[in-house]
Amino acid sequence: xxxxxxxxxxxxxxxxxxxxxxxxxxxxxxxxxxxxxxxxxxxxxxxxxxxxxxxxxxxxxxxxxxxxxxxxxxxxxxxxxxxxxxxxxxxxxxxxxxxxxxxxxxxxxxxxxxxxxxxxxxxxxx
Numbered sequence: 001x002x003x004x005x006x007x008x009x010x011x012x013x014x015x016x017x018x019x020x021x022x023x024x025x026x027x028x029x030x031x032x033x034x035x036x037x038x039x040x041x042x043x044x045x046x047x048x049x050x051x052x053x054x055x056x057x058x059x060x061x062x063x064x065x066x067x068x069x070x071x072x073x074x075x076x077x078x079x080x081x082x083x084x085x086x087x088x089x090x091x092x093x094x095x096x097x098x099x100x101x102x103x104x105x106x107x108x109x110x111x112x113x114x115x116x117x118x119x120x121x122x123x124x125x126x
Contacts, residue, residue, distance in 0.1 A: 001062075004051070005055060008056065012027060019050055021047065025041070029041050029042070029043050043066060053091065092104075
């Protein structure tokens with residue numbers, strides 16, 4: 001993780017501020033353990049996802065490097081090109097306003113309904 005932070009040109013304190021953690025906690029994550037107790041220091045999934053965004057690095061890869069198993073429920077990534085496209089969309093969505101995200105998701109749902117000949121996601125059946 002340290003290499004990713006440095007590659008983005010971020011100092012420890014600057015990255016910690018952006019990520020919303022203390023610089024000592026971030027240093028522990030980068031070292032893999034805390035200095036005081038020597039216990040393993042592994043970021044939660046939500047922080048790893050934020051790190052992936054800030055460091056511009058694939059979230060699935062970062063989670064795997066942190067020791068999270070892709071077999072755990074809800075963590076498996078789709079294969080190949082779909083995974084890359086999904087990750088790109090996630091990066092895009094993160095940078096949009098709430099209104100822009102709602103518009104984009106609504107458009108995607110309409111496209112899906114058009115191509116699959118099913119009602120848009122969330123539409124009433126009645």
